[in-house]
Amino acid sequence: MTEHAEDIKKHVRTYIMVFVALLALTIITVAVSTLHLSTPAAVTVALIIATIKGSLVASYFMHLISEKKLIYAVLLLTIVFFIGLMLLPLSSFSDKIVIQ
Amino acid sequence: MEIPFTIAPRSDTGLFNAKLGIWLFLASEVMLFGALFSSYVLLRVGAEHWPHGWEELNIPLATLNTVVLISSSVTMVMSWAALKMNDFKKYRMYMGLTILCAFIFLVVKAFEYGHKFEIGHLPSFSTFFAIYFTLTGLHGLHVIGGIVVNSYLWGPGSKMWTSQPERFTNRVEIAGLYWHFVDLVWIFLFPVLYLL
Numbered sequence: 091m092t093e094h095a096e097d098i099k100k101h102v103r104t105y106i107m108v109f110v111a112l113l114a115l116t117i118i119t120v121a122v123s124t125l126h127l128s129t130p131a132a133v134t135v136a137l138i139i140a141t142i143k144g145s146l147v148a149s150y151f152m153h154l155i156s157e158k159k160l161i162y163a164v165l166l167l168t169i170v171f172f173i174g175l176m177l178l179p180l181s182s183f184s185d186k187i188v189i190q
Numbered sequence: 191m192e193i194p195f196t197i198a199p200r201s202d203t204g205l206f207n208a209k210l211g212i213w214l215f216l217a218s219e220v221m222l223f224g225a226l227f228s229s230y231v232l233l234r235v236g237a238e239h240w241p242h243g244w245e246e247l248n249i250p251l252a253t254l255n256t257v258v259l260i261s262s263s264v265t266m267v268m269s270w271a272a273l274k275m276n277d278f279k280k281y282r283m284y285m286g287l288t289i290l291c292a293f294i295f296l297v298v299k300a301f302e303y304g305h306k307f308e309i310g311h312l313p314s315f316s317t318f319f320a321i322y323f324t325l326t327g328l329h330g331l332h333v334i335g336g337i338v339v340n341s342y343l344w345g346p347g348s349k350m351w352t353s354q355p356e357r358f359t360n361r362v363e364i365a366g367l368y369w370h371f372v373d374l375v376w377i378f379l380f381p382v383l384y385l386l
Contacts, residue, residue, distance in 0.1 A: 098274045105271070109264045116256050123244060123385035136381035143377045151267045151370045158204040161213050168217040175224040179232040 108150045115143050197356045212364045216371050223375055226328065230321050230382065241318050243384040246311070248302055252384045255298050256376065262291030263373040266340075266366045273359040278351055281362070285344045288369070292337045299330055322383055329379060332372045339365050 119139040127135065149155045154165075195207040203210055234240050243249075269284035306312075306319070313323040343365055350358040 095275050098271050102268065102271050105264055105267050109260065112260045113257065116253065116260065119381055119385060120249065120253050123249070123381075126242075129386070132386055136385050140378050140381050144374050147263060147370055147374050147377065151263055151373075152367055160203050160205060160210065164210075164213050164217055168220050172220055172224045175221065175228045176231070178228050179235060182232060182236065 104150055108146050111146060112143055115139050197354075197360060206360055208360060208364045209367075212367050216367065219371060223325075223328070226321075226325055227378070227382070230325065233317050233321055237317055241316075243382075243386055246318065247322070247384050248305070249384055251298055251302055252380055255295050256380050258291050258295050258298070259373050259376050262288045262295070263370050265291065266369045270359065270362045270366050273351070273355070273362055276355075278348075281351075282344065282348070285340060285362075289337055289340050289344060292333055292340070295333055296330065296337075299326065325379055325383065329372070329375055332375070336365075336369050336372055340369065 119136055122135050122139075123132065126132075154161070193207075197206060199205050200207065265284045265287040269281045269288060272278075272280035272284055311319050313320045343362055347361070348358070350361070
């Protein structure tokens, strides 16, 4: 336990600010969805907002903003494989099989 | 024999063991959900017709659930902060609220599922509902898992606070990391399934 009670109190204020930001972003993403944008635009906006929200949770609630190096190394590796997974569907474009 | 490095950090990793353990577990969870998200993309791109989430699903209920889950993440981190400030009573309250939010989430989800079943929108109804039930179902199981762990730490497991307060605080932090991850998954599930 390296942190003192004073530091924790500062943390608590940050948590509440993050909470408000998350609520605001939730409202924004729902509001944007009612505009019924074209699919590519809607996907872009929704994913950008979700990524911001996700980063806030990971950075502040999960304390990633100040973690040890080894955790970052583990996450870097995870991100590389995760991107690999997300790119996998692209390989379906090179697949010339036509389903009758 | 005492388990080493439950409180003190190991000199080589700079972490207490459970911290590294939970992050490795979460890394595997990222791959589990990532594989399903990737499948979602493949199914959607390959489909001749794909319904908009807002045509098929209940946005207000899902928005409510998003708020409930975000709130539970905040109360979870507050329960840990309360222990850091030596306030066990506050910990009990915040952890209790976290568990309550998790139950509210499941009840709302049950209403959603119930309505879908009533109108015959089962997983076999369409590819959209197949992946919808797979993703939200797996996420729901994670919520149930979180309830089990958090309830233990709220109830019988909290006895450790009197004997080993630092170790107990670390346990709550680890449970919190898992719980925030469950929240994080929902943050992506919500727009992908409901809003697009």
